[in-house]
Amino acid sequence: MRVLLVEDDRLIGDGLKAGLEKLGFAVDWFTDGLEGEEALYQAPYEVVILDLGLPGQDGLDILKKWRTKGRKEPVLILTARGDVDQRIIGLNSGADDYLGKPFSLKEVQARLNALVRRSNGSSLPLLTYKNISFNPQTRQVTLNGKEVILSPKENNLLELLLLNKNKILSKEAIENKIYSWDDEVQSNAVEVHIHHLRKKLGRDFVRTINKIGYILEDK
Amino acid sequence: MKKLSLRLRLLLFFTGASCLIWLCSGLLSWFECREKIDEFFDQYQILMARQLASADWSSLAPETQNITNKIIKHIHNADEEDEAIGFAVFSHSGEMIFHDNENGKYFPFSPYVGEFRNEKVDEEEWRIVRVYSVDKKYVIAVGQEIEYRTEVTLDMVEEFLTPWLGGLFFLLIIVIYFVGKEFSSLRELTKELKKRRPDDLSALSTVKLPKEIKPLTDAMNGLLKKIDAMLKREKSFISDSAHELRSPLTALKVQLEVLQLTENKSQSLTESLNKMDLCVQRCTRLVEQLLFLSKLESGLTTFDEKEKISWSEIVAITLDEYKENIDNKKQHIITEIGTLSPIEKGNHILLTTLMRNLLDNAVKYSPEGAKITIYISKDRIEVHNSDVKISANHLRHLSERFYRPAGQKENGSGLGLSIVSKIAALHKCKIEFDNQGDGFSVIISNM
Helix, strand or coil, rough: EEEEEEEECHHHHHHHHHHHHHCCCCCEEEHHHHHHHHCCCCCCCCEEEECCCCCCCHHHHHHHHHEEEEECCCEEECCCCCHHHHHHHHHCCCEEEEEEHHHHHCHHHHHHHHHHHHCCCCCCCEECCCEEEEEECCCCEEEEEEECCCCCHHHHHHHHHHHHHEECCCHHHHHHHCCCCCCCCCCHHHHHHHHHHHHCCCCCCCCCCCCCCCECCCC | CCCCHHHHHHHHHHHHHHHHHHHHHHHHHHHHHHHHCCCCCCHHHHHHHHHCCCCCCCHCCCCCCHHHHHHHHHHHHHHHCCEEEEEEECCCCEEEEECCHHHHHHHCCCCCCEEEEEEEECCCCEEEEECCCCCCCCEEEEEEEEHHHHHHHHHHHHHHHHHEEEEHHHHHHHHHHHHHHHHHHHHHHHHHHCCCCCCCCCCCCCCCCCCCCCHHHHHHHHHHHHHHHHHHHHHHHHHHHHHHHHHHHHHHHHHHHHHHHCCCCHHHHHHHHHHHHHHHHHHHHHHHHHHHHHHHHHHCCCCCCCEEEEEEHHHHHHHHHCHHHHHCCCEEEEECCCCCCCCCCECCCHHHHHHHHHHCCCCCHCCCCCCEEEEEECEEEEEECCCCCCHHHHHHHCCCCCCCCCCCCCCCCCCHHHHHHHHHHHHEEEEEEEEEECCEEEEEEEC
């Protein structure tokens, strides 16, 4: 899952990026408000983490601009100020959730997963397809009730497919969704991941649509 | 001894004074009456004596005494009023030839004729006057019991003072009522203050107060206002501080969690530990700065002794502390320190802190290879760093607590310039921030 992180505090940003990546997210981190605002238009992000106390441009201003331009990505706001008033202002400006400092990485992860689930129109904590189930919080995958071990990228690809059932996903779209700007992507990376997924979850797990992409059909 | 209430003291004083005046006027009227009554009865005695003197005592029949005795007895039975007057008639040789068959018969003979004398008669004090009869052959003594005169005087004084006493009593009741009523505004004020919540620092109402109490409540309102402002300052300081501490704590927590998530810990341990160390350093620096600023703001820092300040020494010490950082960033230091400065005398420790904060900012926020100038002359202390410009919008807020302009890559508490401003103000100097020449200047000069 690709996450846009806009946080000016070097140590918090660094920790969030490193931690979320370990938890399976692809994170693009910007410290400057203006760059962060622009970044949303440059890649398909699933969710945004936005610090309110940004220097240069206030987080709330960025959020308002995104919303007036019609961007619907769920936004999780981080702030040192925990007042109720500020929360209300934040939520009214188009934020989807609010997290006061100090927070824990696990809390951020849970909120991000909940936001993504909600924006995909599902409130079930488990994503399922036939005999496969995926827990976004624990990143655990089971096939016929037995746990299957996937690599982080395979995990992200599975989540992406499960969230976009019955939709054709192009190779580029998949690359953009599961890799951040910092990742080095090899040209056949997606094919390799699909190959590994089929090996672990069954030969007919995903249908390839020639020269267009992949689809997970749920009939 | 416990101090009596103002109300009680007023009442006691008033009661005491009234009673004293009453007693004094009583005594005065006593003496006055006594004198008048003496005058009156003396004249009465003389008149009576003269009448007796004009009688022809030589032709007095021997049985007259007995007849008189009976008559007098009879009169006495009819009339209760006893003016305690007695008389006796003596011959020249001192022989009593006639008396009133009452007190008069005990009157002694005396050669003092023509004057009033107080004499003892039958154990009682009497006032007796003696005159010669018209034919000079007899002495007539007329006396009155002094106790009777005292009784009459007392009666008169009493008659005179009783209505006074009643009046005094009513006066006291009226005074008690009015003093109580006038003090009610004070009691109301006390009640209002007693039931006040400690966080209610709104002004006391002074509308109904008498003008003796108004200055007190006005002063109290002034104090409340000052306390309110101080509390608000303290509150915002505490809440700002708490919020500022949240960020480094969050960083520390997140970095710890990252380390917990790392499977091969030995690899990234050093890096993580370094980052956490940075977080703790940040917290520590922030807490130190906060404490320092709060000390400055609360005025706890003793600032009595003013030492002679050697700026060249302070600059040398500070530059020494930052030598490593300056060398690392290949920055150039230029110092121009004159013999005079806006702050000639002051607190050495505070002024060293001032210089340290200014140099810390200059080194931190100017790029590698920048030029840092410390310039001290008669009219200003200036720290200038090249290659940094700050927008007018930020310049205005620089000395505010926790204000940090955009895009800060360096860790800072946002308190450094607040501290510098406070120290400058304590030394009666003002501080200005300005973009000058090729960079940014902080200038401290006399107000």
